[in-house]
Amino acid sequence: MSEPTIHDVARQAGVSAATVSRALNGGLVKTQTRDRIKAVAKSMGYKSGASSRKTTLSRSGSVGILVTDVGNFYFADLLKGLFSVAQGAGCRMVIDDLDGGDPDTVIKRMIAGTAGQVVIAPRLDDDFLRRRFSPDNTVFVSKQLDGYMSACADDRSGMTQAVRHLASLGHRRVAYVGGSDRSWTNTQRINAFTDSVEEYGLESMVLGPFEPSYGGGVNACDAVMLEQDLTGIVIFNDLMAAGLLSSLKERGRKVPEDCSLIGIDNSVLSRAVRPSLTTVDVRQERLGAAAMRILIDMLREFPASADPGAGKESDRIPERLVIPEILLTRGSTAPPSRNLDQGTI
Structure with a gap:
């Protein structure tokens, strides 16, 4: 029979593994909880690694x-x-x-x-x-x-700020361009985007997944160009945003006149591209x-x-x-153009 793990003790005691770790390693836990965890650990024969960690x-x-x-x-x-x-x-x-x-x-x-x-x-x-x-x-x-x-990082707060910024500028049809579908962070941002656009009454879509790289942003341009009347986009990170920005410009689209872009990370790249990227600083x-x-x-x-x-x-x-995250507004966002052609952006 294999030795019990910290997760076994946690399940038996009805607490998290982190609480078990604190209780057995001298952290601050309520006395009653500590005593219960120690009793469970002793009955199961669990041996903590605390003695060797220090x-x-x-x-x-x-x-x-x-x-x-x-x-x-x-x-x-x-x-x-x-x-x-x-x-x-x-x-x-x-x-x-x-x-x-x-x-x-x-x-x-x-x-x-x-x-x-x-x-x-x-x-x-x-x-x-x-x-x-x-x-x-x-x-x-x-x-x-x-x-x-x-x-x-508080992705929900950051995404809310990004969507609110687009809504305040008058954008009504917006998108989120996502990164890897295996990314925990990307999932959180999709959920936050979906909730935020509903809160501000915007039409929206989620495009992706795409590789979270410059090339991934370039590839996302095809999907963006196919969407009608899309004027505002939040992108998974600044690297993808830079790729998308470059590809849009190559196709004759002006940023932010035709489409506003918001990146995430506040990387050095967000300040180096032109126009500079409005971005969510994840600090x-x-x-x-x-x-x-x-x-x-x-x-x-x-x-x-x-x-x-x-x-x-x-x-x-x-x-x-x-x-907490902070939205930094720069040159890649502006009110949508009033003389956009009907059809694609």
Whole structure:
């Protein structure tokens, strides 16, 4: 018979795996809950890895960062935030790309050499992640998984701001151009877009999925051109938005006169293209800092800060920390032209 896992204890005790981890590792949990969890763990013969975690952190001084497509603009500011907190805590960061080889080999190598991991892989399957990472020393970024700590951007707020901006400019028929259909983030954005356009009474459509890359944005242009009277578009990320912008211009369409575009990320690319992109700032640097703060606090068994920039600690590690997003208006959005031809944009 296999040894019980932290998820087995959580199911038996009627709590999350994260609560079990806090209860058994010295975190702040109600006394009654802690006693119940300890009793369940003892009856099941569960052995916590807490005794070795603290030693591992002090011995290796290393935390792992696992990403998919490390060349994506999205990761630049995210890594800044991760690095700033890790450096301040005296920890060394080890970074590896899951797209750069066999994922299992990459993950095993990373786990063997680091005390804990920040995983930035929103397209990976939930079961795949559960089988390979422990909730005791893993933090997910841009993905929520029951029982695990996570740091995510508030995509619902960001999407609401984007759609409201288009509505305020007078757009009445808008679209969301989506990224990968395997992406947790893309699913959240689709849901938020659908709710937001309904709230503002707009006609809408979801186009995609497309590869979340510059080429994916170029390919999305065909789908956009086929839609009638479409004047406003929100795109999964700035990289796709840049590709779509370029392709629309090549086909003789003016942005924002013929069609307004809104990207997401506030990457350096959003400021480099012309016109500059209106974009949703997901505040990657703050997101990365929050994720690293949570991981180090987990490993050192201290409560995490509710706001990494505030310097004020909460009474426990939050299972899901959500960072607010901000819409930045630039040159790619404007009121729709009044003399558009009937038909395609």
